[in-house]
Amino acid sequence: MAGYVITITSGKGGVGKTTTTANLGTALALQGKRVVCIDADIGLRNLDVVMGLENRIVYDLVDVVEGRCRLRQALIRDKRLPELHLLPAAQTRDKTAVSPAEMAELCHVLRKDFDFVLVDSPAGIEQGFRNAVAGADYVLVITTPEISAVRDADRIIGLVEAAEKGPVHLIINRVRTNMVQRGDMLDTNDVIEILAVDLIGIIPEDEEIIISTNRGVPVALGEHSRAGQAFRNVAARILGEEISFMPLRDSRSFLSRLLDRVR
Amino acid sequence: MVNWNRVFRRQRRSGDVARERLQLVLVHDRAGVSPELIQTLRHEIIDVISKYLDIDQAGMEINLTQGRDRSKLVANIPIRSSRRAGHTPEGRA
Ligand SMILES: Nc1ncnc2c1ncn2[C@@H]1O[C@H](COP(=O)(O)OP(=O)(O)O)[C@@H](O)[C@H]1O
Ligand SMILES: [Mg+2]
Numbered sequence: 396m397a398g399y400v401i402t403i404t405s406g407k408g409g410v411g412k413t414t415t416t417a418n419l420g421t422a423l424a425l426q427g428k429r430v431v432c433i434d435a436d437i438g439l440r441n442l443d444v445v446m447g448l449e450n451r452i453v454y455d456l457v458d459v460v461e462g463r464c465r466l467r468q469a470l471i472r473d474k475r476l477p478e479l480h481l482l483p484a485a486q487t488r489d490k491t492a493v494s495p496a497e498m499a500e501l502c503h504v505l506r507k508d509f510d511f512v513l514v515d516s517p518a519g520i521e522q523g524f525r526n527a528v529a530g531a532d533y534v535l536v537i538t539t540p541e542i543s544a545v546r547d548a549d550r551i552i553g554l555v556e557a558a559e560k561g562p563v564h565l566i567i568n569r570v571r572t573n574m575v576q577r578g579d580m581l582d583t584n585d586v587i588e589i590l591a592v593d594l595i596g597i598i599p600e601d602e603e604i605i606i607s608t609n610r611g612v613p614v615a616l617g618e619h620s621r622a623g624q625a626f627r628n629v630a631a632r633i634l635g636e637e638i639s640f641m642p643l644r645d646s647r648s649f650l651s652r653l654l655d656r657v658r
Numbered sequence: 659m660v661n662w663n664r665v666f667r668r669q670r671r672s673g674d675v676a677r678e679r680l681q682l683v684l685v686h687d688r689a690g691v692s693p694e695l696i697q698t699l700r701h702e703i704i705d706v707i708s709k710y711l712d713i714d715q716a717g718m719e720i721n722l723t724q725g726r727d728r729s730k731l732v733a734n735i736p737i738r739s740s741r742r743a744g745h746t747p748e749g750r751a
Pocket of ligand 2: 412414516
């Protein structure tokens with residue numbers, strides 16, 4: 396069966412596309428799926444460091460497209476998960492080094508060998524975005540619960556729909572429980588209602604993401620991080636499981652939680 | 659820390675403010691209509707309608723709103739009653 400191409404994108408920069416790509420790739424590989432993550436942010440290579448694979452790069456995406464190496468030679472296998480691979484971005488070129496048609500062709504070739512092809516998109520609405528969605532079967536739009544990020548997400552959703560690259564699902568990243576409870580953060584329900592898209596993940600703000608990025612080990616690998624669990628839930632939903640959204644905090648009383656344990 | 663402004667409801671929750679501002683900005687983004695254009699439209703509508711009717715400019719509202727799948731321009735233009743002309747509105751004695 397041919398694999399599935401998922402593009403991870405956003406309007407605003409810095410909202411968590413690369414973090415999501417690395418963790419979703421990790422979580423899908425943990426489920427035994429063959430996964431390749433493509434860093435389509437040419438000129439601003441980052442996915443390699445987030446995945447901890449920066450020392451293994453020999454060839455990159457542009458080398459493949461321009462025929463300086465074969466596709467297989469450019470793919471880097473993950474240190475821990477043998478099913479997980481990275482196709483790194485070129486660092487010394489720009490977005491115009493690859494065309495949307497070339498990206499679509501690349502995804503088409505990779506989907507024959509992999510269950511999932513994840514494409515980490517650059518921010519913005521220019522050629523980098525058009526390259527990243529060119530081969531997509533499915534688009535994940537990342538936003539944070541802030542006006543500017545949601546506004547830009549709306550624009551991106553419009554462009555993806557116009558390009559007929561759907562379905563589009565939303566991930567709301569960096570949700571801060573305490574601020575939501577105080578009423579000082581846009582509520583996730585408001586965001587999905589305003590954007591009129593389906594939600595597939597709510598990722599809490601989590602220091603563990605910064606710590607794990609420092610180490611080059613995606614949080615989805617560890618058991619104890621809430622963000623890691625949230626990313627594994629997204630992977631499970633993509634694989635067709637029905638998993639309810641994590642409560643931001645256990646709102647039941649201490650007594651009923653205690654009773655649960657006794658039962 | 660107790661936020662007294664909030665206790666006395668002098669300040670609205672910033673999340674609610676954000677939601678309203680976001681809704682408004684998206685209505686304009688989606689329709690591709692700037693707030694300035696609405697202002698221009700407002701002035702021209704006043705000019706045209708005033709030729710025929712005595713309208714209450716202060717009470718006039720012109721807004722873009724978001725419908726289910728399209729944006730709508732909604733205008734509410736109160737007309738001054740012509741009591742000075744000496745007749746009462748219908749249905750009232
Ligand atoms: N849920 C989160 N909690 C804490 N930090 C986060 C979270 N998501 C992303 N970050 C941090 O935000 C920054 C931007 O994330 P990144 O994935 O590089 O965004 P993008 O690829 O969209 O530019 C990084 O420093 C990352 O560690
Ligand atoms: Mg990035």
